[in-house]
Amino acid sequence: MPRALRHLVPLGLLAAPLLAGAQAPSSAAPKVIPAAAVTPADRWWEEGVVYQVYPRSFQDSDGNGVGDLRGITQRLDYLKTLGINAIWISPFFPSPMRDFGYDVADYTGVDSTFGTLADFDALAKAAHARGIRVILDFVANHSSDQHPWFKESRSSRTNPKRDWYIWRDPAPGGGPPNNWLSVFGGSGWTRDSTTGQYYFHQFLKEQPDLNWRNPELQKAMLAAMRFWLDRGADGFRLDAFPHFVEDSLFRDNPVNPNWRPGSGEYDSLQAVHTTHQPGTLDVLCQMRRVANSYQARDGRSRLLIGEVYASPQQLNVYYGKNGCGAQLPSNFGLLGAPWKSDVIWQRIDDYMRALPAGRWPNWVLGNHDNPRLATRLGPDAARAAAVLLLTLPGTPTIYYGDELGMRNVPIPPDRVQDPAEKQQPGLGLGRDPERTPMQWTGSAPNGGFTTGTPWLPVASDVDSVNVAREQRDSASTLALYERLLKLRKTEPALARGSFRLLPRQGDVVAFLREDGSRGRYLTLVNVGTTATTYAPAAGDRLTRGGKRRGTIVAGTRGRRGDRVTAADIALEPNEGVVIRLK
Ligand code: GLC
Numbered sequence: 001m002p003r004a005l006r007h008l009v010p011l012g013l014l015a016a017p018l019l020a021g022a023q024a025p026s027s028a029a030p031k032v033i034p035a036a037a038v039t040p041a042d043r044w045w046e047e048g049v050v051y052q053v054y055p056r057s058f059q060d061s062d063g064n065g066v067g068d069l070r071g072i073t074q075r076l077d078y079l080k081t082l083g084i085n086a087i088w089i090s091p092f093f094p095s096p097m098r099d100f101g102y103d104v105a106d107y108t109g110v111d112s113t114f115g116t117l118a119d120f121d122a123l124a125k126a127a128h129a130r131g132i133r134v135i136l137d138f139v140a141n142h143s144s145d146q147h148p149w150f151k152e153s154r155s156s157r158t159n160p161k162r163d164w165y166i167w168r169d170p171a172p173g174g175g176p177p178n179n180w181l182s183v184f185g186g187s188g189w190t191r192d193s194t195t196g197q198y199y200f201h202q203f204l205k206e207q208p209d210l211n212w213r214n215p216e217l218q219k220a221m222l223a224a225m226r227f228w229l230d231r232g233a234d235g236f237r238l239d240a241f242p243h244f245v246e247d248s249l250f251r252d253n254p255v256n257p258n259w260r261p262g263s264g265e266y267d268s269l270q271a272v273h274t275t276h277q278p279g280t281l282d283v284l285c286q287m288r289r290v291a292n293s294y295q296a297r298d299g300r301s302r303l304l305i306g307e308v309y310a311s312p313q314q315l316n317v318y319y320g321k322n323g324c325g326a327q328l329p330s331n332f333g334l335l336g337a338p339w340k341s342d343v344i345w346q347r348i349d350d351y352m353r354a355l356p357a358g359r360w361p362n363w364v365l366g367n368h369d370n371p372r373l374a375t376r377l378g379p380d381a382a383r384a385a386a387v388l389l390l391t392l393p394g395t396p397t398i399y400y401g402d403e404l405g406m407r408n409v410p411i412p413p414d415r416v417q418d419p420a421e422k423q424q425p426g427l428g429l430g431r432d433p434e435r436t437p438m439q440w441t442g443s444a445p446n447g448g449f450t451t452g453t454p455w456l457p458v459a460s461d462v463d464s465v466n467v468a469r470e471q472r473d474s475a476s477t478l479a480l481y482e483r484l485l486k487l488r489k490t491e492p493a494l495a496r497g498s499f500r501l502l503p504r505q506g507d508v509v510a511f512l513r514e515d516g517s518r519g520r521y522l523t524l525v526n527v528g529t530t531a532t533t534y535a536p537a538a539g540d541r542l543t544r545g546g547k548r549r550g551t552i553v554a555g556t557r558g559r560r561g562d563r564v565t566a567a568d569i570a571l572e573p574n575e576g577v578v579i580r581l582k
Contacts, residue, residue: 042301044133045235045327046360047495048085049390049485050305050397054368055092055114056100057437058400060450067437067449069115073123076130078467082403082478083485086133088237088305090368092120093139096146098206099419101137102239103144107224117231124232133234135303140221140283141240142207149220150208157195164217165208166200168250179252180274185265185424188274202243202274204419212244212283222290229294235303238287238326241318242308245280247273264429276310281317285324303327305362305397309336312354319359328362328395334388335364339377341527345504348392348511352499361394366402372434373399375408380574383477383556384525387576390484391513391523393499398481401438404470405477408433409459417456432456441468475558483554487578493519494578502542508534508571512542520581522550526571534569542567542581550579 059071069092079087091101092114101111110117127134143150152161168177168189176189177198182205189198190205200209210217225236253269284306291302306318306326318329333347355361365385366373374382382405389396411432416422421430436456440448442463449458459465470478488494493515502510507528513521522542524534536542552562555577564579571577 051084063452065452069119080130088135105144105146108227138236139239141243237305242275245277341507364397366399384576403481409436439466522579525576550581554578
């Protein structure tokens with residue numbers, strides 16, 4: 001497993017389903033997932049593609065070396081040409097930036113580093129004018145310790161906001177109330193000298209956990225969501241939501257017998273009393289009701305994406321009963337997967353089999369918490385992974401720059417910014433390498449990201465990996481993404497067609513997307529590093545008398561337009577192709 005923020009791919013959850021009665025991985029014939037019913041127009045996100053913008057690193061408009069909202073607005077035409085439908089913007093709210101915006105000091109403002117509320121309004125308007133939806137990052141597990149609510153809460157034991165956070169007396173012999181840990185290492189409890197009690201924080205001590213059991217707090221947070229929905233936000237990505245609620249008995253977390261020293265301390269315990277608690281879904285349901293109330297007014301659905309690293313069975317809980325949950329609990333199954341055909345095949349199969357009827361799948365291959373796709377897999381396999389991402393059924397999320405093949409950038413020790421690295425140096429937990437400036441051009445300083453000094457170094461490969469160059473090169477990674485995104489738009493079979501994962505053949509992962517008479521597509525990805533040939537097994541219904549012909553409509557090796565016989569297709573190492581079958 002690649003290194004990741006330790007709460008993110010923890011505890012072998014992906015390998016060992018948490019829930020009782022979870023389905024065992026199956027070796028039986030893959031299930032055919034039927035074509036989705038025609039979408040009501042408001043369920044735009046089903047056919048949509050989400051693009052994550054890390055605002056500090058996308059585009060700086062004022063030369064201070066940090067990206068901002070105006071910068072995003074300047075680059076909307078690029079995003080429209082790319083062909084995405086929604087941007088999810090990582091937090092831009094007022095923040096002391098201990099965790100770069102994931103420590104919010106005001107849920108209804110814009111940090112001056114990123115601009116103003118008027119800049120947000122202009123961004124939302126300009127995005128909507130281009131048919132791009134705007135998803136905000138709602139950090140509701142914790143606030144900043146500089147939030148006025150926390151300042152009040154810590155001021156006395158009797159302050160009306162005391163219960164908006166989680167306060168406990170020291171353990172009987174002194175010290176933290178229990179053994180709960182912070183994701184970033186060390187105890188999850190910090191003693192506050194004003195009152196002598198400890199407050200709980202699942203992340204940094206500057207990120208105190210909010211108490212979602214308190215009705216006033218609930219009201220205030222839901223009001224903050226309404227504030228942004230009123231200003232035109234189209235939904236939220238819910239940060240770290242499995243952490244929202246903790247065990248009401250404050251029981252110690254059990255020791256993790258599989259923990260290896262050298263990985264983050266957080267993993268030394270199993271977070272069974274601090275994550276995925278009963279009550280989490282109720283909070284999600286309240287949020288969904290808020291979102292739905294906007295849809296009831298104007299017919300446009302507001303999207304909730306949930307950040308949850310868990311087994312497919314656990315993820316599915318968060319679709320909610322009767323749809324009162326997130327529309328898209330993030331599926332990170334392929335994000336942490338070794339690039340091996342048996343693993344990839346099994347993860348796809350497990351996820352699709354477990355998906356509850358009527359729920360919509362989604363796929364994520366990169367984000368601001370994990371090493372870049374092209375670094376994890378290598379440049380060629382990363383291109384093949386794009387073929388998977390954009391032809392599997394459901395909503396894909398693209399992390400900014402992955403469409404160029406951007407790679408992790410080594411960060412010199414004196415330029416480290418990320419608290420994950422600073423708190424536990426040397427374990428490879430830092431996330432700066434995947435957060436470096438977007439590479440717009442090779443012909444301007446700092447890749448066109450800023451005229452000032454960038455907050456993180458620009459990659460040394462910026463001369464070859466950049467938007468301007470790749471837009472001129474039909475064999476570039478960017479051209480491949482654009483092609484695949486266009487296909488999704490024009491071909492109903494790829495957007496909403498049925499899905500059949502074909503039996504794995506050696507290193508080849510293969511599946512079929514079909515929409516009645518409106519098209520039939522075969523995706524083949526050679527996950528291996530040697531050339532191979534794919535020959536559909538008898539019974540796959542891919543061939544007619546061994547002769548079914550097809551045409552490559554997109555691929556990693558520039559074979560577009562090539563005619564192939566679906567009975568016998570040669571694939572180069574790490575090659576991915578999409579074939580339109582006749
Ligand atoms: C989420 C974010 C991560 C952040 C953490 C604490 O996991 O993706 O970047 O550090 O929450 O808010």
